Amino acid sequence: MSPSRGDRWLAGALGLAAALAGGAIVLILAFLVIEAWPALRQVGLSRFLGDSGWLPAAGPDGNFNLVPMLAGTVAVTAGAMLLAVPAGVISAIFCRYYAPLGVSHIYRRLIEVLAGIPSVVYGFWGLVVLVPWITRFRPPGQSLLAGALILALMVLPTVALLAESALRSLPRSYFEGAAALGLGRFTTVRSLALPAAAPGIGAGCVLATARALGETMAVLMVCGNVVQVPTSFFDPIRTLTANIALEMAYATQFHRSALFVSGLALMGLVGLLISAVERLSPKPAYE
Amino acid sequence: MSASPRETLDSPQKLQDACISTEGLSVSYAKSYALRDLHLEIPRGSITALVGPSGCGKSSFLKTLNRLTDLITGCRVTGSVRLDGEDIYQSGFDVLSLRRRVGMIFQKPNPFPLSIRRNLTLPLEEHGTQDSAALAAKTEAALRDVGLWDEVKDRLDSSAMILSGGQQQRLCIARALALGPEVVLLDEPCSALDPLSSAVVEDLIASLRESYTVIIVTHNLSQARRIADQTALFWLENGAGTLIETAPTEQFFSQPQHRLTKEYVSGARG
Ligand SMILES: Nc1ncnc2c1ncn2[C@@H]1O[C@H](COP(=O)(O)OP(=O)(O)O)[C@@H](O)[C@H]1O
Numbered sequence: 001m002s003p004s005r006g007d008r009w010l011a012g013a014l015g016l017a018a019a020l021a022g023g024a025i026v027l028i029l030a031f032l033v034i035e036a037w038p039a040l041r042q043v044g045l046s047r048f049l050g051d052s053g054w055l056p057a058a059g060p061d062g063n064f065n066l067v068p069m070l071a072g073t074v075a076v077t078a079g080a081m082l083l084a085v086p087a088g089v090i091s092a093i094f095c096r097y098y099a100p101l102g103v104s105h106i107y108r109r110l111i112e113v114l115a116g117i118p119s120v121v122y123g124f125w126g127l128v129v130l131v132p133w134i135t136r137f138r139p140p141g142q143s144l145l146a147g148a149l150i151l152a153l154m155v156l157p158t159v160a161l162l163a164e165s166a167l168r169s170l171p172r173s174y175f176e177g178a179a180a181l182g183l184g185r186f187t188t189v190r191s192l193a194l195p196a197a198a199p200g201i202g203a204g205c206v207l208a209t210a211r212a213l214g215e216t217m218a219v220l221m222v223c224g225n226v227v228q229v230p231t232s233f234f235d236p237i238r239t240l241t242a243n244i245a246l247e248m249a250y251a252t253q254f255h256r257s258a259l260f261v262s263g264l265a266l267m268g269l270v271g272l273l274i275s276a277v278e279r280l281s282p283k284p285a286y287e
Numbered sequence: 288m289s290a291s292p293r294e295t296l297d298s299p300q301k302l303q304d305a306c307i308s309t310e311g312l313s314v315s316y317a318k319s320y321a322l323r324d325l326h327l328e329i330p331r332g333s334i335t336a337l338v339g340p341s342g343c344g345k346s347s348f349l350k351t352l353n354r355l356t357d358l359i360t361g362c363r364v365t366g367s368v369r370l371d372g373e374d375i376y377q378s379g380f381d382v383l384s385l386r387r388r389v390g391m392i393f394q395k396p397n398p399f400p401l402s403i404r405r406n407l408t409l410p411l412e413e414h415g416t417q418d419s420a421a422l423a424a425k426t427e428a429a430l431r432d433v434g435l436w437d438e439v440k441d442r443l444d445s446s447a448m449i450l451s452g453g454q455q456q457r458l459c460i461a462r463a464l465a466l467g468p469e470v471v472l473l474d475e476p477c478s479a480l481d482p483l484s485s486a487v488v489e490d491l492i493a494s495l496r497e498s499y500t501v502i503i504v505t506h507n508l509s510q511a512r513r514i515a516d517q518t519a520l521f522w523l524e525n526g527a528g529t530l531i532e533t534a535p536t537e538q539f540f541s542q543p544q545h546r547l548t549k550e551y552v553s554g555a556r557g
């Protein structure tokens with residue numbers, strides 16, 4: 001059967017939309033590479049990883065070490081995910097299987113609100129409440145720890161909502177089957193629901209990690225932005241995103257190009273994350 | 288739900304042959320009755336087939352016997368269900384162990400999306416088998432009982448979801464049998480299967496007689512006739528399911544007493 005005219009129109013429109021979306025990504029990448037090219041060519045990749053510091057305003061003779069920013073980004077993201085994944089998954093389980101109906105409804109609304117708070121507001125709150133609190137233990141307060149805590153709070157809703165929706169989409173028949181075998185609630189959750197929902201929960205975690213890697217404003221406000229590889233949770237750090245946001249306003253020529261290399265490095269981290277997930281996630285047995 | 292024993296109704300002699308007996312059992316959802324005032328005795332070590340048109344409360348009846356009705360919000364059960372003479376709705380009754388004693392198989396095979404092995408070991412562990420040698424032995428025995436061992440012994444760790452429908456249903460039966468139940472409830476266990484798998488599962492169910500008390504809901508009258516010792520007809524009357532007639536299977540089909548049974552077995556109604 002040949003497709004009808006309407007079908008062909010629809011296929012054409014969908015194809016165009018897909019091409020636009022795909023094309024935009026390619027264009028952005030190409031743009032990044034073109035802008036980063038002068039710095040990459042004259043300084044070379046090795047100096048971006050091995051220079052003695054970060055003094056890009058001095059032109060090609062400056063210092064271009066991005067390792068502190070890479071380390072800062074990875075550390076703050078890892079710290080945030082270490083907190084947000086367990087908290088998010090546990091709150092999804094609570095919401096889905098333990099909370100009374102009314103409570104779980106209110107709880108879900110709260111988490112949705114949390115997801116909607118603008119990142120600059122998180123930053124304000126971190127600066128006014130979290131940083132002084134950390135200062136009491138160990139100054140300066142603006143630190144890797146503050147960034148990780150704020151980021152954890154910011155990505156918690158993503159983890160919790162996606163985990164909850166993965167759990168909710170499990171078929172009722174699993175739970176009927178579990179109940180009919182006399183499995184208790186805890187066993188059903190731990191040994192059936194969680195493994196069955198793992199792919200969805202994992203996807204939520206990847207999304208949240210990507211968001212944490214790219215978050216700019218809040219981490220810029222609470223992390224201190226000192227260019228150094230952190231050796232403790234209380235050290236100030238500078239992330240790749242903060243690096244760009246802080247310097248872009250006044251960067252010219254060579255400096256500007258070096259900041260685009262920062263952007264490329266960030267894209268590289270996201271790409272690494274996605275290809276690692278691709279590699280590690282088990283292929284479905286069927287369908 | 289009355290928890291008081293009904294001495295007058297349960298003479299000791301009756302209790303000996305009846306594995307399950309219900310007295311005035313009714314089930315209602317939100318506002319309407321699904322089943323009203325059911326009196327039925329299920330003899331031990333036999334196969335009882337429940338037949339009747341859709342919506343007359345057969346599934347609801349099965350779910351009262353392992354208290355799966357507890358899971359349904361708005362579902363109310365009144366009257367009594369006795370298992371070995373003990374009221375399973377009395378307060379403080381251990382529901383999880385009830386469900387170990389009364390296994391249930393559903394219309395659509397519902398293996399867990401875990402490995403074949405895990406489908407068996409998970410319920411076994413929950414009910415107290417921890418030793419890994421014992422788990423392996425019970426897993427193998429249960430799979431042999433349902434004739435699945437030779438088909439899956441080399442891929443116990445692959446997902447149960449790759450099995451065919453008939454194999455999945457036999458895995459579900461194995462999973463229930465592994466717990467050593469007294470009663471096995473089957474809700475149209477063959478109706479989602481192709482004819483060949485259906486025949487295999489039917490033979491398996493027939494082989495459960497004597498070791499277990501079996502109650503099977505089926506829309507397939509010839510299946511009921513082939514495997515059941517007695518057959519019960521459910522019907523929708525005044526908006527609620529009721530029991531019309533219970534008789535030894537041969538008699539049920541050859542000399543039905545009730546008008547509806549005559550019409551139903553002759554295919555005139557239902
Ligand atoms: N979970 C439920 N909630 C509300 N009504 C239900 C539920 N399950 C069954 N019923 C109703 O109870 C009646 C009997 O259903 P069921 O026991 O499934 O009958 P059968 O298995 O004989 O087809 C039907 O009218 C059905 O709509």
Ligand SMILES: [Mg+2]
Binds near residue numbers: 345346347474
């Ligand atoms: Mg039914």
